[in-house]
Amino acid sequence: MNTSTTLLNVNEIFYSLQGETTRTGFPSLFIRLAGCNLQCRWCDTAYAREGSPVTIARIIQKIEAYPMLNHITITGGEPLLQKETFVLLHLLCNKNYPLQLETNGSISLARVPQQVHKIVDVKTPSSGHHDAFNFSNIQYLQPHDEIKFVIADDNDYNYSKEFLQKYLAHVPCVVNFSPVWGVMEPQRLAEYILHDRLNVRLNIQLHKLLWHIEPKHF
Numbered sequence: 001m002n003t004s005t006t007l008l009n010v011n012e013i014f015y016s017l018q019g020e021t022t023r024t025g026f027p028s029l030f031i032r033l034a035g036c037n038l039q040c041r042w043c044d045t046a047y048a049r050e051g052s053p054v055t056i057a058r059i060i061q062k063i064e065a066y067p068m069l070n071h072i073t074i075t076g077g078e079p080l081l082q083k084e085t086f087v088l089l090h091l092l093c094n095k096n097y098p099l100q101l102e103t104n105g106s107i108s109l110a111r112v113p114q115q116v117h118k119i120v121d122v123k124t125p126s127s128g129h130h131d132a133f134n135f136s137n138i139q140y141l142q143p144h145d146e147i148k149f150v151i152a153d154d155n156d157y158n159y160s161k162e163f164l165q166k167y168l169a170h171v172p173c174v175v176n177f178s179p180v181w182g183v184m185e186p187q188r189l190a191e192y193i194l195h196d197r198l199n200v201r202l203n204i205q206l207h208k209l210l211w212h213i214e215p216k217h218f
C-alpha cells in the first residue's frame with residue numbers, strides 16, 4: 001500500500017508525557033485519530049470526533065522528528081474504526097517502534113499485531129455503554145496488555161469487581177481501575193481496592209494532575 005496516498009482521519013499529533021497505564025510518566029508521541037462509535041458520559045476527548053485527512057507517510061515524518069520518545073500512543077476517539085489504522089500499526093511494528101493502542105473494547109482486536117501494547121476499556125454502567133464490550137477480545141489479551149475500567153461510583157466499582165472475577169480471573173494482563181476525575185475520589189477507590197484485596201492497579205491520570213485537564217503539547 002502506498003503510504004503517500006493512504007489517508008487517516010487525524011484529530012491531532014502531539015508529544016507529551018503518558019498520563020495513564022503502566023507507561024505513565026514516559027514521553028510519548030500521541031496520534032489521536034478522529035471519530036468514535038460510542039458517546040460515553042465521562043468522555044474527556046469529545047473533540048476527537050472531528051479530524052482532517054493525513055497521509056501515513058506524513059505521520060511517519062512526524063514520528064521521525066522525535067527520536068527519543070519512549071513509545072507511540074495510537075488513540076482516539078476510537079482508532080480501530082478506520083481500516084487504515086491496521087496499516088499504520090503493521091508498518092510501525094515492522095519499523096520496531098514501541099506501540100500502545102488505546103481502544104474502547106467494542107471492536108475486534110483480531111487484526112491488531114501481537115507486539116502492540118493494547119489498552120482495552122471495559123465500559124462501566126455510568127458511561128452509558130456497559131454492554132459495548134466485545135467479549136471475543138479476551139482471547140487476544142496478552143501479558144503485556146492492559147484492561148481499564150473507568151469508575152465513577154459504587155455501582156461502577158461493584159460492576160468492575162464482578163466483571164474482573166467472572167471474566168478476567170485467569171487472564172494474564174494488567175487491570176486498571178481509573179477514578180473519574182473530579183467525581184470518584186482516588187483515595188476512596190484505593191481503599192476499596194485494598195479492602196477487597198483486588199489485584200488491580202489504581203490508575204491516576206497524571207496529565208490532569210500536572211496540567212489540570214489535557215496533556216500539554218510540545
